[in-house]
Amino acid sequence: xxxxxxxxxxxVPVLIVKPKIIFELTMKKIILxxxxxxxxxxxxSEGYQVNxxxxxxxxxxxxxxxxxxxAESMHFNPAGLSHMDKTIDLSGxxxxxxxxxxxxxxxxxYKASSESNPSTPLYLYAGYKILDxxxxxxxxxxxxxxxxxxxxNWKGAHLIQEISLxxxxxxxxxxxxxxxxxxxxxxxxxxxxxxxxxxRALMPVGSLGAGFADVVPVQAELxxxxxxxxxxxxxxxxxxxxxxxxxxxxxxxxxxxxxxxxAELSYNVEEPFKSVISQNPLISPLDGASFSASxxxxxxLTVGVAYKPITKLILSADFQYVFWSAYQQxxxxxxxxxxxxxxxxxxxxxxxxGGQYSALSWLDARLGAYFDKTPxxxxxxxxxxxxxxxxxxxxxxxxxxIKNLAIDAAFTYIQGLKQEGVSCRDDMxxxxxxxxxxxxxxxxxxxxxxxxx
Numbered sequence: 446x447x448x449x450x451x452x453x454x455x456x457v458p459v460l461i462v463k464p465k466i467i468f469e470l471t472m473k474k475i476i477l478x479x480x481x482x483x484x485x486x487x488x489x490s491e492g493y494q495v496n497x498x499x500x501x502x503x504x505x506x507x508x509x510x511x512x513x514x515x516a517e518s519m520h521f522n523p524a525g526l527s528h529m530d531k532t533i534d535l536s537g538x539x540x541x542x543x544x545x546x547x548x549x550x551x552x553x554x555y556k557a558s559s560e561s562n563p564s565t566p567l568y569l570y571a572g573y574k575i576l577d578x579x580x581x582x583x584x585x586x587x588x589x590x591x592x593x594x595x596x597x598n599w600k601g602a603h604l605i606q607e608i609s610l611x612x613x614x615x616x617x618x619x620x621x622x623x624x625x626x627x628x629x630x631x632x633x634x635x636x637x638x639x640x641x642x643x644x645r646a647l648m649p650v651g652s653l654g655a656g657f658a659d660v661v662p663v664q665a666e667l668x669x670x671x672x673x674x675x676x677x678x679x680x681x682x683x684x685x686x687x688x689x690x691x692x693x694x695x696x697x698x699x700x701x702x703x704x705x706x707x708a709e710l711s712y713n714v715e716e717p718f719k720s721v722i723s724q725n726p727l728i729s730p731l732d733g734a735s736f737s738a739s740x741x742x743x744x745x746l747t748v749g750v751a752y753k754p755i756t757k758l759i760l761s762a763d764f765q766y767v768f769w770s771a772y773q774q775x776x777x778x779x780x781x782x783x784x785x786x787x788x789x790x791x792x793x794x795x796x797x798x799g800g801q802y803s804a805l806s807w808l809d810a811r812l813g814a815y816f817d818k819t820p821x822x823x824x825x826x827x828x829x830x831x832x833x834x835x836x837x838x839x840x841x842x843x844x845x846x847i848k849n850l851a852i853d854a855a856f857t858y859i860q861g862l863k864q865e866g867v868s869c870r871d872d873m874x875x876x877x878x879x880x881x882x883x884x885x886x887x888x889x890x891x892x893x894x895x896x897x898x
Contacts, residue, residue, distance in 0.1 A: 495587055495589060497542075498568045498587075499517045499536075499893070500893030501514070503841060503855040503889070504840055504856075505800065505839065505841065506839050507815065508798065509763070511749035512761055513525045515530070516571060519631075520570075520678075521747075522749075523678055524620055524681050524682040525620070525680075526581075526582055526620035526631055527579060527620035527622040529572055529574045531574070531898055533898055534570070536568075536896075537568060537895075539567040541565055541889065541890050541891075542564040542566070542592070543889070544886070545887070546558070546593060547559075550880075550881045551881055557599040559595050560595070561594075562592055563592075564609075567587060569584065569585040571583055579620070581619045583616065584615070584633075586614050588696075589612040590611045590639075593605070594607040598661050602645070602661050603661075604871065605829045607642075607643070608641075609641065610640075610641045611640055615635075615636040620632075632679045634675065635675065635697070636673060637699050637742060638701075640668070642666065643666070645665060646663070647662075647663045647728065662712065662718060663712050663714075665731060666708070667706060668707060671701040674701050676697040680692065680693060689752055689753075690753075692750075694746075695746050699742040700741055700742075702737070702738070706736045706737065707734070708731050709733065710728070738778065744768040747765040760799075762796075763797040764797075766794050767820070769790040769791060769792050770792045773787070774787055790821065797813065797814075797815040798814050799839070806845075807844065809843040811839075811855070813837075813838075814836070815839075816837075819835070827869030833862050833885055834862045839858075841853065850895070851894065853891075854891065856888075857890075858886075859886060861883075867882075867883065
């Protein structure tokens with residue numbers, strides 16, 4: 446027992462004697478940065494925006510602003526919905542995202558990789574042609590989200606262990622075409638909700654000294670469900686000639702608010718360590734604590750062009766501008782006050798290219814590529830936000846076993862450009878920095894089915 450007490454005493458000064466440091470650690474660096482560190486982007490496009498709302502278009506680099514996609518136009522450009530060639534158009538599908546992040550310390554002596562934690566964004570579309578020039582529909586998509594899981598006892602566990610952010614958008618949409626069908630417009634109401642869960646150690650791995658080298662003494666999980674947020678999606682499309690089409694779409698910013706988030710603590714040590722930690726007046730109030738916060742789902746402006754040189758071939762390009770600068774600060778509100786955290790995101794863009802060739806009457810083939818610019822600034826880079834400029838390569842096909850029924854498949858490979866020597870603030874480090882090299886990749890197979898009649 447005496448030996449155990451000596452071990453406890455080795456870290457009691459850290460927990461008790463220096464309350465100012467612990468306040469920053471437990472309340473600012475941990476709770477604040479943990480909750481809604483939702484800028485993790487390993488699995489998806491940069492930031493926490495998901496670009497997997499169609500298996501067909503995933504195979505073409507996710508272009509579609511200037512393409513007439515039937516019901517699936519509701520996401521890419523609502524104006525395209527009125528160009529449905531059947532009365533009813535239905536489609537649905539899902540993607541399976543297998544992402545990986547690798548961290549290497551600056552001296553190369555330590556490495557860690559994220560664990561397999563696949564995400565499955567989905568989509569559902571239903572369109573109805575009311576009149577020859579008028580169509581309406583409804584869609585359900587996952588436009589924003591992120592997922593990352595580091596080993597629970599890796600050296601950066603006190604910065605981040607795991608994060609999962611999911612949003613759902615329900616969008617009723619209407620579209621109308623005129624000028625001999627050359628010009629069309631459309632608009633949709635975006636109804637968003639979602640939830641977030643984040644895990645992080647409250648003390649660094651091995652902080653109890655000898656015999657506890659791989660132990661995280663105490664960790665926390667923060668979770669919350671967002672209230673319903675409202676936004677809009679509008680677009681226009683114009684046929685310059687029979688071969689050339691241009692399109693523009695705008696999705697507004699939506700604020701996602703969590704009013705009743707909860708924090709829960711768990712301990713990985715036995716007595717007397719557990720009692721000393723749990724009874725600390727700066728840690729014990731965190732267990733079951735409530736908080737509220739809000740963060741933006743950024744606006745998007747996309748312009749696109751499509752070219753059809755021959756009947757069987759269509760080529761398209763999109764330029765997507767994302768207003769990430771809306772995410773400048775994250776405020777976490779507790780009963781005892783507000784804790785601010787700077788994010789300082791910058792606006793970013795993506796350039797997308799894709800092509801589709803109708804190789805046979807029952808088979809379409811697709812290829813695509815894109816470049817996605819990170820909104821994360823170098824001095825805000827961390828394992829919570831391992832953002833990087835990304836290059837994506839895509840391929841896909843559609844198989845038509847019977848008339849009007851399509852079975853779609855696509856595959857996307859994403860390679861993040863390596864970030865070398867970046868660092869973030871770390872109050873638990875002697876240098877107050879957590880530095881290293883990061884590399885991110887993702888494999889994303891997609892499958893879908895579409896039917897119109």
